[in-house]
Amino acid sequence: MIIAATAGEQNTVFCNLYNAATKTRIEREWNKNADWATIIHDIQSRLGGTSSTIPSVAETPVTPAKLSVVPQPVHLQDLRVKNIRTLLDYPxxxxKEWLQFQDVERPSLLDIHQINELIKTMCLAWAANKCEYPNHAESSYQKLVVDAVVSGVDELTAISAWMQQVQAVKTGAV
Known part of the structure; x- marks a missing residue:
């Protein structure tokens, strides 16, 4: 079994598990009430092992863990892009494709102008099928997001307001 720590991926809480022989990912739905012995048993069953190698809770000695995992701090620009991507429901x-085109693995490796361009790209892609007039989305983005952030408005708040305005224009509510 291969346990690969994968911080920052969308649906990964702690790590991904892979079958070491086939290098295929072992899928497991998240259940906050699941007990680890059952999870391990299910994984071993899928790998062809038996649960007899897993000690029961009663057999497991209570000792402090010898390994500690120190979480790495998330860079603010990475978090910024993630939060906006989530708000926009952007894939x-x-x-990742956009970052690869820039020859980087994460937003924090870009300069601020490139990060701003990525965010604008995500926002305008979100608005693409929501505006009858393509220039409206871009001009309103400049006014309601960029200018608002410069004047001190929280970026997520500004983008949310812009999204509402774009949707209101499409429905004729403005």
Whole structure:
């Protein structure tokens, strides 16, 4: 079994598990009430092992863990892009593709102008099928997001307001 720590991926809480022989990912739905012995048993069953190698809770000695995992701090620009991507429901694969085009693995390796361009790209892609007039989305983005952030408005708040305005224009509510 291969346990690969994968911080920052969309649906990964702690790590991904892979079958070491086939190098295929072992899928497991998240259940906050599941007990680890059952999870391990299910994984071993899928790998062809038996649960007899897993000690029961009663057999497991209570000793402090010898390994400690120190979480790495998330860079603010990475978190910024993630939060905006989530708000827009923008596909993670498209962000990764955009970053690869820039020859980087994560937003924090870009300069601020490139990060701003990525965010604008995500926002305008979100608005693409929501505006009858393509220039409206871009001009309103400049006014309601860029200018608002410069004047001190929280970026997520500004983008949310812009999204509402774009949707209101399409429905004729403005």
């Amino acid at each position: 993670l694969d498209l962000v």
